[in-house]
């Protein structure tokens with residue numbers, strides 16, 4: 001047997017493992033060693049350049065040209081000190097991965113002298129020949145130019161790969177007319193919008209606040225399997241998930257993997273990628289097994305959202321690279337295996353002031369609690385008003401497998417806040433009246449304050465089924481996909497909360513103008529917001545049938561598939577929202593929508609080709625081969641004179657196999673026809689819908705029969721590693 005499956009199994013049994021040994025340094029000793037941190041800046045920049053850089057990092061403003069030269073020189077000196085020869089503008093195009101194009105510092109002067117050069121121009125801006133990145137028609141081919149521009153708010157870092165070291169400059173990627181072509185540009189705009197709106201509202205309570213940042217702590221789930229086995233699965237190689245494969249006898253039903261001891265080979269791998277992450281300044285803190293076999297999770301200490309997103313993106317890349325050293329393969333896909341849990345990426349989100357206050361953390365005084373309540377209610381209102389947009393922000397072909405199915409948060413967006421905060425909101429809603437005296441207000445504020453310690457005692461995090469849960473001092477958006485770039489969901493969340501806060505301020509100001517006292521005005525508006533957004537709150541089991549029905553009664557949407565979910569991006573309401581908050585123009589939104597639809601189509605198309613290929617080239621041949629053995633056996637039994645009774649089982653098996661073969665064949669042919677029809681459809685929206693509703697349903701039909709065949713065909717004829725091998729062998 002020389003199929004890849006058996007070679008892989010052999011290698012797994014006898015192959016050598018990389019043992020990296022225990023790290024000999026404390027984490028703090030290596031942390032951010034490859035990052036151009038404040039300390040590195042101090043060492044390598046003049047006072048003037050240092051101040052200028054820190055200033056633009058904080059304010060997000062451009063650095064002036066002369067300073068840029070100095071910063072570039074300092075950065076280069078720092079990098080060369082560490083053996084760096086190349087640099088790249090590092091950006092996050094809408095393809096969902098990161099992009100790099102490396103240039104060396106090396107250049108030749110007009111007189112032929114070879115030198116190393118890195119000046120302010122190349123630091124600030126580059127024009128990658130990137131015309132093949134998706135742009136949704138924003139850049140016509142005759143003007144297919146986009147450029148990357150330095151984002152000084154995210155520090156430069158050194159990426160080590162093999163023996164190569166590259167200086168990476170985090171950048172945004174935009175078209176010449178300024179329209180964004182990546183994830184980072186809109187995220188930065190949303191951060192600015194939130195900053196402005198939140199500071200304005202903070203100033204109702206505290207005049208000292210001058211800056212508010214969004215914070216993000218992501219929890220990254222992933223699968224890790226043996227690389228050689230993975231390589232024997234064309235579907236894993238091409239699509240990142242298994243398209244066929246029968247469940248193994250044991251799955252996750254014993255719940256023996258969750259929080260169990262981490263297998264040694266995995267432990268080695270985790271330590272190794274963590275070391276790389278620490279050097280890059282990624283503050284990883286937690287690691288553990290997850291529910292499904294071969295599934296794990298890691299999480300960092302939270303950071304400012306822009307940096308947190310960069311770090312997550314970077315980490316996904318680092319994990320994949322480091323896994324190779326260990327002959328392992330990381331699967332970031334949301335649903336690599338049917339029948340066991342999929343992977344998500346919980347996005348823990350909050351807002352923090354430059355005075356050190358977490359705005360979603362209950363306060364210590366009645367007054368700070370009113371501030372907490374303000375930000376808390378505004379977040380709920382934002383989610384209520386734009387639930388469809390949040391759903392759209394997490395839509396992808398791969399995340400459909402989670403959100404549509406009965407395990408991860410459902411596609412229905414709702415908010416969980418826990419018993420005590422529900423009571424607090426109820427009190428505000430019922431006790432704040434049209435005529436609301438100052439004394440009423442003070443008493444209510446005190447009553448709320450009395451209830452807050454109970455909120456803190458309340459184990460708010462215990463509803464694991466909610467897509468958007470308040471967990472004591474932050475909201476946790478759990479419906480984000482494991483492979484996603486967090487930017488999409490974070491940019492939407494920042495924007496909708498910014499929008500809500502902006503309106504909140506206007507509403508409060510209007511009441512103050514009418515003569516209301518400030519805190520009374522705040523209470524009044526809060527009460528209106530609570531009233532208006534009540535139907536987004538849900539405390540029960542989000543996986544239940546009853547909730548789906550109840551949500552429908554409440555008028556909440558339940559978009560199970562990406563093509564329909566994405567429509568929320570181009571509704572009039574969303575266009576207005578993004579326009580008002582200075583995030584996207586209408587044209588940009590339409591372009592993005594197109595890109596996302598196209599991405600969906602391509603992903604499903606690749607899977608459709610792959611499942612057809614696997615069925616025809618791997619599974620049918622194995623089935624036919626085994627059937628031939630049966631036929632020979634039957635013929636032999638007949639020949640030696642046995643009657644039909646004695647080969648009844650073989651006959652039946654041969655017939656069953658024939659049946660499955662026929663079904664597979666027919667379904668593959670029909671799927672190809674459906675694909676052709678979809679491909680002939682010009683309109684991207686229609687094409688995506690066709691891929692979703694007319695092509696994709698064949699996957700399950702085909703898989704049903706291939707998986708049945710897997711159960712009956714001789715194991716040694718089966719070329720594709722089985723679930724029990726992929727999930728349990730390491």
Ligand code: ADP
Pocket residue numbers: 215216217218219299300301302303348349350351358461471473474
């Ligand atoms: P779990 O949800 O698994 O119980 P934790 O609640 O401790 O774990 O933390 C999950 C993530 O939330 C971590 O990455 C943590 O840093 C992050 N987190 C904690 N506080 C905040 C905050 N104020 N803003 C954003 N993220 C936060």
Ligand code: MG
Pocket residue numbers: 219346476
């Ligand atoms: Mg969590």
